Amino acid sequence: MWTRKDMLGLNDLTKEEILQILTLANEMKPIIDNRALSTNSLKDTSIVSLFYENSTRTKMSFALASKYLGATFSDLGINTSSVAKGESLIDTGVTLDQMGTDIIIMRHGMTGAPHILAKNVKASVVSGGDGTNEHPTQGLLDLFTIMESKKNFEGLKVAIIGDIMHSRVARSNIFGLTKLGAKVVLSGPTTLVSKGLEVLGAEVNNNVKAAVKDADVVMGLRVQLERQKGGMFPDLREYAQLFGVDKKVLDLAKEDALLMHPGPVNRGVELTSEIIDGKQSAINIQVKNGVAVRMALLTLLAQARKI
Amino acid sequence: MKLLIKNGRIINPATKKDQIQDLYVEEGIITQIEDTIDKKDVQIIDANNCWVVPGLIDVHVHLREPGYEYKETIASGSRSAAKGGFTTICPMPNTNPVVDNEILVEYILLKAEKQAVINVLPVGAITKGQKGEELANIGKMKEAGICAISEDGRSVLNASLLKKAMIYSKMFDLPILSHCEDDSLAGSGSMNAGETATILGLKGIPDEAEEIIVARDIMLAEKTGAKLHICHVSTAGSVEIIKRAKEKNIHVTAEVTPHHFTLTEEAVKGFDANAKMNPPLRTKKDVEIMKSALKDGTIDIIATDHAPHHIDEKNCEFEKAANGIVGFETSVALTITELVDKGFLTPMEMIEKMSYNPAKLIGIDKGNLDIGKVADITIIDPEKVYKVDASTFLSKSKNTPFDGREVKGQVKYTIVNGVIKYQL
Numbered sequence: 001m002w003t004r005k006d007m008l009g010l011n012d013l014t015k016e017e018i019l020q021i022l023t024l025a026n027e028m029k030p031i032i033d034n035r036a037l038s039t040n041s042l043k044d045t046s047i048v049s050l051f052y053e054n055s056t057r058t059k060m061s062f063a064l065a066s067k068y069l070g071a072t073f074s075d076l077g078i079n080t081s082s083v084a085k086g087e088s089l090i091d092t093g094v095t096l097d098q099m100g101t102d103i104i105i106m107r108h109g110m111t112g113a114p115h116i117l118a119k120n121v122k123a124s125v126v127s128g129g130d131g132t133n134e135h136p137t138q139g140l141l142d143l144f145t146i147m148e149s150k151k152n153f154e155g156l157k158v159a160i161i162g163d164i165m166h167s168r169v170a171r172s173n174i175f176g177l178t179k180l181g182a183k184v185v186l187s188g189p190t191t192l193v194s195k196g197l198e199v200l201g202a203e204v205n206n207n208v209k210a211a212v213k214d215a216d217v218v219m220g221l222r223v224q225l226e227r228q229k230g231g232m233f234p235d236l237r238e239y240a241q242l243f244g245v246d247k248k249v250l251d252l253a254k255e256d257a258l259l260m261h262p263g264p265v266n267r268g269v270e271l272t273s274e275i276i277d278g279k280q281s282a283i284n285i286q287v288k289n290g291v292a293v294r295m296a297l298l299t300l301l302a303q304a305r306k307i
Numbered sequence: 308m309k310l311l312i313k314n315g316r317i318i319n320p321a322t323k324k325d326q327i328q329d330l331y332v333e334e335g336i337i338t339q340i341e342d343t344i345d346k347k348d349v350q351i352i353d354a355n356n357c358w359v360v361p362g363l364i365d366v367h368v369h370l371r372e373p374g375y376e377y378k379e380t381i382a383s384g385s386r387s388a389a390k391g392g393f394t395t396i397c398p399m400p401n402t403n404p405v406v407d408n409e410i411l412v413e414y415i416l417l418k419a420e421k422q423a424v425i426n427v428l429p430v431g432a433i434t435k436g437q438k439g440e441e442l443a444n445i446g447k448m449k450e451a452g453i454c455a456i457s458e459d460g461r462s463v464l465n466a467s468l469l470k471k472a473m474i475y476s477k478m479f480d481l482p483i484l485s486h487c488e489d490d491s492l493a494g495s496g497s498m499n500a501g502e503t504a505t506i507l508g509l510k511g512i513p514d515e516a517e518e519i520i521v522a523r524d525i526m527l528a529e530k531t532g533a534k535l536h537i538c539h540v541s542t543a544g545s546v547e548i549i550k551r552a553k554e555k556n557i558h559v560t561a562e563v564t565p566h567h568f569t570l571t572e573e574a575v576k577g578f579d580a581n582a583k584m585n586p587p588l589r590t591k592k593d594v595e596i597m598k599s600a601l602k603d604g605t606i607d608i609i610a611t612d613h614a615p616h617h618i619d620e621k622n623c624e625f626e627k628a629a630n631g632i633v634g635f636e637t638s639v640a641l642t643i644t645e646l647v648d649k650g651f652l653t654p655m656e657m658i659e660k661m662s663y664n665p666a667k668l669i670g671i672d673k674g675n676l677d678i679g680k681v682a683d684i685t686i687i688d689p690e691k692v693y694k695v696d697a698s699t700f701l702s703k704s705k706n707t708p709f710d711g712r713e714v715k716g717q718v719k720y721t722i723v724n725g726v727i728k729y730q731l
Contacts, residue, residue: 011506089624110626111508112578120622131626133508171508199502 002300003307006118006125009134010175018176022144024296025289031068032291040070045302048096049075051107051128052083057263057287058128058137062105065294071302089113093121103301106130124301132166137297138262139172141290143180145282146217148289149258153180159211159253160184160202161245162221162270163192163232169262170221174202187211188243191232208243215253219260220245220270236269246272250280258282308725309333311346315354315686319361320659321675330359332682335725340678350727354686357719360658361676362394362425362683364665365635366455366484367538367562367610370396370427372418373411374403379615379703381415384635385423387702388613389729391635392718394683395426395666395673396613399459399484400437407432407443412451424728425721426683428454428669430484433472439463442472449479454669457484459538462520464490466527473533482534482560482668487520487545488586497626499572499587507575509626512587514542521545525552525559536668537561539612541586543596550605560668561600562608565641566632566708568597574708580621580628581708584614598651607664609657611638615704633702636695637709643689643716654689682725691717 002020010018031037047066049059059075066073076096078084083092089108096104103124106114111131118125129135143153150156158177164170164186177184184202186193187210195204205211212218223239233239250259259271259280267273276283310332317340318325331339331346370384379387381398388396398415400406406415412429419427431448433456435441445456456476462485463469476483493516498504500511521537525548528535537549540561552559566584571591574582582588600606614631621628642661646652652660662685666674673683697710721729 088619090622108624110624111510112625115578116622116624131508132510168508196502196505199505 002304004304007136007297007301008114008118008125008127009136010139010172010179011134015179018140018143018179021140021293021296021300022147024299025144025293028295028299029289029292031295032288035068038068038070042066042069042071042298042302045071045102045298046100047071047073047103047105047298048101049073049105049128050092050096052078053107053109053129055107055128057290058107061290062128062294065291065298068291069295069298071298089117090120093117097121097123102305103298124305126297126301129168131168133168134172134175135168136172137290137294138169139176140293140297141286142173142219142260142262143176144289144293145260145286146258149282150216153177153182156182156216157214158182158184158217158219159187159215160219160221161187161208161211161243163223163227164188164197164221165192165194166224166227167221171200173219174200178202185211185215189233192227208245209249209252212245212249213252215257217258217260218245218250218253221262222264223266223270240269244270244272245275247274250275260286263287308335309346309349310352310682310722310725311344311349312352312354312359312684312686315357315359317359317676318654318658319676320655320663321361322677323655325655330676332725335682337676337678337680337682352686352720356688356690358654358687358689359676360685360687361662361674362685362721362723363392363639363661364395364674365393365611365613366397366608366665366668367459368396368398368613369401369615369631370398371402371615373414378617381418381427382422383701383703384613384615385419385425385427387633387635387700389424389721390701390718392639392685392687392721393425393635394685394721394723395428395671397428397430397454397669399430399457400432401460405432405437407435407437409444409447409451412448412453416452425723428452428671430455430457430459432456433458433463433483434468437461439465439468442468442475445472445476445481446479449481453481454671455482455484457486457538459484459486461490462486462488466523469524470527470531473527473531477531477533480670482536484536484538485524486538487517487524489516489519492516492519497583498575499589501572501590503572503575507578514544517542517586518544518548521548525549525557528559529555529557532558535559539564539567539586539610540597540606541567541589541593543593546596546600546605553605560607560664561605562610563597563601563606564610564612565634565638568594568601569641569645570708578625579708580623580625581632581706583625583628583630584632585630598646601646601660602651607660608668609638609642609660610665611635615702616706617704618706621706632707633700633704635702636700637707637714639687639718640695640714640716641709644714647689648715682722684722685718686720688717688719689715691715693717
């Protein structure tokens with residue numbers, strides 16, 4: 001039975017809760033291609049997205065997941081709202097509460113912002129990514145994609161390559177994967193992947209080839225150009241050549257290894273086009289699965305509100 | 308005004324005397340200390356089972372006036388301090404405008420004269436507007452009555468300018484209270500860099516952001532002979548650097564805040580902005596080192612860094628929240644609970660670090676309960692156990708991570724110039 005009011009991060013969830021979402025996502029997935037299967041189970045649910053940072057896929061994925069379930073979905077455009085007039089996060093949240101919002105989907109540039117909102121509103125708060133903390137629904141869709149392909153997690157080796165230090169996607173994956181019994185190896189330049197990250201339960205190996213060797217899943221992360229300006233690495237050319245994943249590196253992984261990336265991809269930097277469009281790539285499947293896990297999550301949160 | 312304090316345990320670090328006696332105050336001056344004093348027609352305080360100590364002195368506080376009166380004022384801050392047992396406080400200059408000239412010093416002193424209940428001795432800025440570009444009017448501010456200079460809230464990052472400030476301030480016998488923080492290393496961190504930050508996904512402030520400036524300032528103090536005081540030491544590494552400097556007889560003193568010897572970075576879990584401060588709460592190891600450094604004398608002073616903030620500045624996104632906590636009304640209790648009760652400090656050493664040493668640092672004839680001295684006196688019940696209740700604070704702000712915490716030790720009276728300014 002799902003009882004949680006908010007979804008703030010995978011670090012808070014139990015293994016059972018994660019599996020409950022993934023199982024329901026599996027049931028939801030056929031609705032995406034065949035809308036006639038939808039029972040409009042969330043027709044009484046009002047969902048609002050509150051994104052303080054830009055987003056294409058996360059916001060659209062939540063919007064469509066809501067609509068496929070019959071919910072009312074509204075987006076509060078930050079730039080055209082009172083937030084642009086300096087309204088505080090809590091005041092904005094309380095205002096949405098008063099209008100009868102059941103679920104607020106929030107993205108914010110600061111770590112912990114959804115946690116503060118959750119404490120101050122009656123609505124359920126779903127994090128769509130907070131600062132350098134977590135991006136729980138991306139983590140869930142990645143787990144779901146891995147489960148579809150590999151059936152279970154026990155004993156899997158998942159290599160995550162790139163800017164781990166600033167990646168909320170990586171962190172949600174680490175929390176989720178380790179709970180489910182997979183082994184996670186992190187790799188990339190030492191300035192972005194430090195030994196200190198091992199407290200999260202993953203292994204750190206700064207040699208990308210060693211990290212990828214015999215992996216069941218290879219996950220690339222987007223390299224942000226501003227990290228170069230921050231002195232984290234010299235330039236994209238050096239990054240691509242020393243830490244990028246190409247066909248030769250991917251071939252070190254298991255033959256049936258899955259290639260993943262949360263998008264948007266810098267083609268030719270963290271991954272080469274050849275493998276992005278190759279047969280091992282699950283990047284497009286990830287996008288579709290994102291809608292399925294969000295449908296599952298919204299369903300569970302809406303049910304819990306009725307108890 | 309005549310006041311007789313009977314049967315108190317008089318603890319005076321200046322004379323190293325610690326005995327139960329009576330103390331008599333006439334016209335604001337301590338005139339008699341005897342085993343038994345009997346007077347008629349005078350106000351009598353029964354200090355049985357209490358400590359009678361020289362009024363506490365806090366060399367690091369923020370009264371927020373002028374500019375941020377919604378957080379605190381000289382009037383409210385001084386009342387909060389009196390409740391905490393302080394008779395003299397030194398407000399930092401990072402107000403709006405910054406206290407960088409004699410006119411603002413005079414404004415604060417005038418306000419304090421009219422509205423404060425205890426002694427207020429302002430600290431002047433080191434540079435104009437605390438911008439780190441040109442020296443503030445250090446000499447004129449000294450004439451007006453500052454007790455020290457400080458860039459608190461930040462460091463003077465230009466080492467050459469700081470060196471000149473050290474050479475210049477020496478001429479006026481002003482200590483430099485140094486907030487040690489290298490901006491480039493601290494970056495946009497909002498808590499200690501370490502395991503908890505990694506787990507929470509918050510950017511961290513590493514130890515070396517503090518230590519590199521502690522080391523730099525000590526080197527400059529050695530060269531210039533300036534009177535350097537390191538504010539709110541928070542890392543084991545800083546303690547190590549200060550210890551070595553003292554061994555070399557470099558003129559350096561140091562302070563620690565009650566929160567840095569009581570709490571660790573773990574307090575941030577749950578994104579509680581009342582645990583957000585600068586320097587940040589560090590690790591268990593650092594807390595242990597703070598306590599032993601107080602014990603062995605590497606750290607000379609306990610200061611609160613009283614930093615009031617409005618609730619809206621704390622009840623918000625953690626990374627956006629203001630740094631600091633209110634400290635006056637929990638300082639004595641935390642010191643007794645964490646240091647005296649646990650054997651790190653004797654009551655005498657505690658009072659040395661909260662009154663005698665601060666007085667010495669800023670060069671005032673206080674922190675001494677001897678005959679002929681001004682009667683700034685604090686009376687403390689060291690055995691009283693209770694729970695901190697932020698709603699009863701006299702400070703305008705209630706931002707404390709200690710609300711609800713069980714503590715021991717309570718201020719019963721605060722006496723300034725022989726007049727009772729606070730009574731429980």
